[in-house]
Amino acid sequence: MQKISIIVPVYNTKEQLDKCLSSIVSQKDNNIEAIIVNDGSTDSSEDIILQYVNKYPNLFYYYKKENTGVSDARNFGLDKAKGDYILFIDSDDYIDEHLIENLKKHMDSNTEIIKFKASFVEQGKITKIDGPIFNQTTGENAFNLLVGKDIMFDAVWVYLFKKDLFTKNMRFRTGTYHEDFGLIPLMVLNAKSVISTDIQGYYYVQTTNSITRNKDYEKTIKSFEDTLLHYDNMLQFISNLSVSKTTKENVKRYYTNAVLLRLEAIKKEDRKQYIKQIKKRRMIQNIKANNLKQLVKRIILDININWYLKIRK
Numbered sequence: 536m537q538k539i540s541i542i543v544p545v546y547n548t549k550e551q552l553d554k555c556l557s558s559i560v561s562q563k564d565n566n567i568e569a570i571i572v573n574d575g576s577t578d579s580s581e582d583i584i585l586q587y588v589n590k591y592p593n594l595f596y597y598y599k600k601e602n603t604g605v606s607d608a609r610n611f612g613l614d615k616a617k618g619d620y621i622l623f624i625d626s627d628d629y630i631d632e633h634l635i636e637n638l639k640k641h642m643d644s645n646t647e648i649i650k651f652k653a654s655f656v657e658q659g660k661i662t663k664i665d666g667p668i669f670n671q672t673t674g675e676n677a678f679n680l681l682v683g684k685d686i687m688f689d690a691v692w693v694y695l696f697k698k699d700l701f702t703k704n705m706r707f708r709t710g711t712y713h714e715d716f717g718l719i720p721l722m723v724l725n726a727k728s729v730i731s732t733d734i735q736g737y738y739y740v741q742t743t744n745s746i747t748r749n750k751d752y753e754k755t756i757k758s759f760e761d762t763l764l765h766y767d768n769m770l771q772f773i774s775n776l777s778v779s780k781t782t783k784e785n786v787k788r789y790y791t792n793a794v795l796l797r798l799e800a801i802k803k804e805d806r807k808q809y810i811k812q813i814k815k816r817r818m819i820q821n822i823k824a825n826n827l828k829q830l831v832k833r834i835i836l837d838i839n840i841n842w843y844l845k846i847r848k
Contacts, residue, residue, distance in 0.1 A: 537642050539567045539635060540618030540698070543626050544608035546574045548584060551740060556587045558629035560594065563636040569595045570612045575602025575699075586748040599787035606707035606714040609691075613701050621696045627740050628656075628692065629693065633787045634736030636697050641730055646671055648722070649695040653687055653737040661738070668733050674726035675778045681723065681731065682789050688723075689716045692737055700726065708768070712758045716793060717765035757807075759797040763812060776797050784821070791821040798840070808842050 541559060545548035545552065559569045571584050588595045600611060609623060620642060624630060634651070641649045655662045669677070677847075681688045700722060707714045723729055746787070769790050773783050798809060813819070 537567050539620045539622055539638075539642075539695070540612075540616035540775070541567055541569045541622045541624060542572065542609055542612035542616065543569060543624050544572050544574055544582050544605050544612065545576055545584065545626040546602065546605070546608075547576050547578045547580060547824040548626040549578045549580050551629075551742070552580055552583045555624060555629045556583070556624050558632065559624070560587070560591060561632040562630075563633055563727070564639060565594075567594070567635060568616075568618060569599045570615050571595055572608040572612045573597070573599040574605065574608040575600065604744060606709045606711065609714075610709070613698075613706070616698060619698060621698050621701065623691045625738075625739075627742055629738050629740070630659065631736045631738070634734070637734045638732075642695070643734065644671070645697075646675070646728045646730050647697045647700060648674070650677075650681075650729065650731040651693055651695070651734040651736045652732075653690070653693050654735065654741050655741060656738050657741045663735065667699075667731055669731050670732045673729050674722075674724050674729050677726070677729035677731065677780050678720065678724045679782060679785055682720070682785055685731075689719045690739075691715045691719055692739070693721070708765070711755070711761040711764060713762055713765060713793075716762070717741070717768060719757070720786070720789065721769065724773075724776065724778065724782075749798050752794045752802075755800050759801055759809060761796075762794050762797045763809075764789060766794055766816070784823070787818075787821040788823065791818045794818065795840075806840075813840065 543555065545561075548555075556569075556571075559567070559581070573581055573584060584595075584597055588597045596615065598611065598615060600608070605625075613621065622635075638649055638651065650666075652666065653664050655664060664687055667680050669680055672680070690844045705718065705722060705725070708717050711717065769786060773786055776783075794813065798806060798813070801809060827847060
């Protein structure tokens with residue numbers, strides 16, 4: 536019977552942590568291990584963790600390290616994992632009690648990546664997130680089926696991964712924002728087999744600490760620069776990948792749109808240097824026009840990126 540390693544990075548989430556860990560305890564299938572990585576929390580998160588470790592010593596495995604960020608914490612957890620499959624949970628979120636049980640049938644077929652559904656949780660209101668559902672297919676086909684159609688496409692916590700996929704070169708990039716965006720689409724693309732199910736199982740709790748809501752302008756700048764870094768990494772990755780020309784164009788377009796989206800958050804007076812970086816990479820040519828409206832936008836994008844950012848809102 537195949538085992539799942541659940542990796543939970545923790546950093547100052549004392550308010551939500553108990554619900555997260557209790558949702559692991561409540562799983563109906565118990566062939567799991569939970570690796571808790573305390574990434575240098577300064578609140579009482581450790582006290583909560585130790586309560587669970589002491590009560591469930593055969594389930595929870597606890598590691599404490601200095602604060603180096605969620606990417607490094609996840610990579611640390613991967614090094615400690617003994618399971619055949621890997622599931623990630625953010626410590627302010629939680630999972631459905633039947634999630635592992637429902638995923639088992641797909642594990643038995645040795646599918647490399649199993650995608651399931653998530654729900655937003657905001658102020659007690661739960662909103663299900665839809666997305667494409669399909670039977671087992673190649674990673675290339677899965678990428679093309681998911682990209683642009685699933686808003687949770689690059690979220691690490693809506694996938695169950697074969698542990699073997701996390702090779703030395705397939706790890707979360709440390710010290711960056713949007714580490715999921717930088718890695719997950721490439722993992723899907725590189726997989727031999729992927730399935731997207733209708734299993735509802737992950738609850739994404741939206742908090743004021745979310746990076747997408749952060750008002751710190753320095754972080755906004757770094758957010759853009761890191762997205763550009765992930766773009767460069769993508770180019771290197773797909774250069775040696777055996778996929779079709781159309782798929783490579785889709786990958787480039789997906790990452791380019793993300794860069795342009797992050798550019799919108801940069802103040803107009805600060806954009807000039809970053810627009811130069813975009814033009815240097817010839818990223819504009821990645822945006823294709825499929826109809827007259829898109830063609831007009833594409834022409835405007837060629838002429839002036841700032842004008843384009845205004846009309847795409």
